[in-house]
Amino acid sequence: MYILDEKSKIPLHLQLYNALKHDISTHYQTGDKLPSIRKVATLYNLSKTTVESAYSQLYAEGYIESRPKSGYYVSALYFDTFASENLATKPVLSSSYKYDFFPAQLCAEDFPLKTWKRLATKALDETTDFGSYPDGQGELALREQIAQYLMASRGVDCRTEQIVITSGFIDSMRLLASLLIKTHTHFGIEHPGYHIARKVFDEFGYHIDYIDVDDKGIRLQSIEQSKAQILYITPSHQYPTGVSMPIAHRHKLLELMHQREGLIIEDDYDSELRYSTRPIPALQGLDRYDSVAYLGTFAKSLSPAIRVGYMVLPQWLLARYKESYDAYFAKVSLSTQKTLALFMAEGHYDRHIRKMRTLNRKKHKLMRDTLKAMLGDTMHIVAQGGGLAILIHPTVPFDWEKFKRLTEEAHIKIYLSKERCGGEFEAVRMGFGGLSEEEILEGVEVFEKVWRKAIG
DSSP, rough: OOOOOOOOSSSSHHHHHHHHHHHHHHHHTTBBOOHHHHHHHHTTTTOOOHHHHHHHHHTTTSEEEEHHHTTTESSSSSOOTTTOOGGGGOOOGGGGGGOOOOTTOOGGSSOOHHHHHHHHHSSSSOOOOOSSSOOOOOOOHHHHHHHHHHHHOOOOOOGGGEEEEEHHHHHHHHHHHHHHHTOEEEEEEEEEEEEEHHHHHHTTOOOEEEEEEEEEEEEEEHHHHHSSSSEEEOOOTTTTOOOOOOOHHHHHHHHHHHHTTTTEEEEEEETTTSSSSSOOGGGGGGGSSOOOOEEEESTTTTOSSTTTTEEEEHHHHHHHHHHHGGGGGSSHHHHHHHHHHHHHHHHHHHHHHHHHHHHHHHHHHHHHHHHHHGGGGEEEEEOOOOEEEEEEEEEEOOOOOHHHHHHTTEEEOOOOOHHOOOSSOOOOEOOOOTHHHHHHHHHHHHHHHHHHHTTT
């Protein structure tokens, strides 16, 4: 039984989430089925919405997975067996890692805190209406700035009214899944591809079609052989292989999805951080069929902590959105939206992007050159030139299980592609964005010792 306190300042869905997470970590095993949402709601006299919110958070974080017409089960994606583990006696905690190569992290000191604080005060003045609900689609000033930025830097063809402000990638995907569920049933995703995108649509009960990837990105032939009506892709910097989709391939993809009256979800997650080439224009800018929903966030370019994302919706989907209840409730706080709008309007965002490109270009080069110098011909760089990580793959016989064990013993946190992306593709995602140059040099030196012990 879980102890839930209705008088607590902590919302009931968070109390339930924490209780379930602890229970999963201490008493469940991979594959164990959780009680149904209806059963938990009845047992604890909770609303179905409260229980669904708790389960959705566990699902998004990878603790549980959804099986159509069956229920929720403890996920095997990240955890081998929970029942044999005691949280108090785990050999290595995340806080004890000496070097953490997280592939999507920024340095805290790189955030323009002084400017942000000043603008936050300026944004909330006497003209701010605290007596009414904010615009559910997002503050007009922020949408105007995003539209201008996307048209100028990404070649996105959009108007302010097409933009919807969300609280990040997962929020955007959940909104799309809810809007499309009545008319679309098959969701196609790159394989390997971003597991969170799949999880969100799987949670809504969509049939999942895995589409192969080659040196041109997603394979058109595989799409033709699938039933995908919705297609999630990362065309400018395929996740995780780093492949960029050629222009001819993009036109063919647009034509193919238009013929089946489908929707392409374009995730432009690494567009701002390119180091060796100019950013590739968005697929959405080539679309003449109104068949692309363009997604972006400020997580890697500014801060993952502010939780701001956005969508550019095609007209037919925008109309559907405006008829939904989601159109009436803001996803991001008024203060954050108004501050970000000022940050962009006064030119600070453009300057910040240029600064981050310069800083991370140096780190990218240092990470690449250090890996080459220390690992030599025992590894191959699979993806580089953009984002906050370099992907490497061994070119010699390699014991992956031994490698994972040795990295834990050496207090190194590593991130593997297969556990996040599925398929047979495996690589180590060497993140550099959250590390100083000194930490990159020291970390790769320790990493190299572990890497060589796993060879053979």
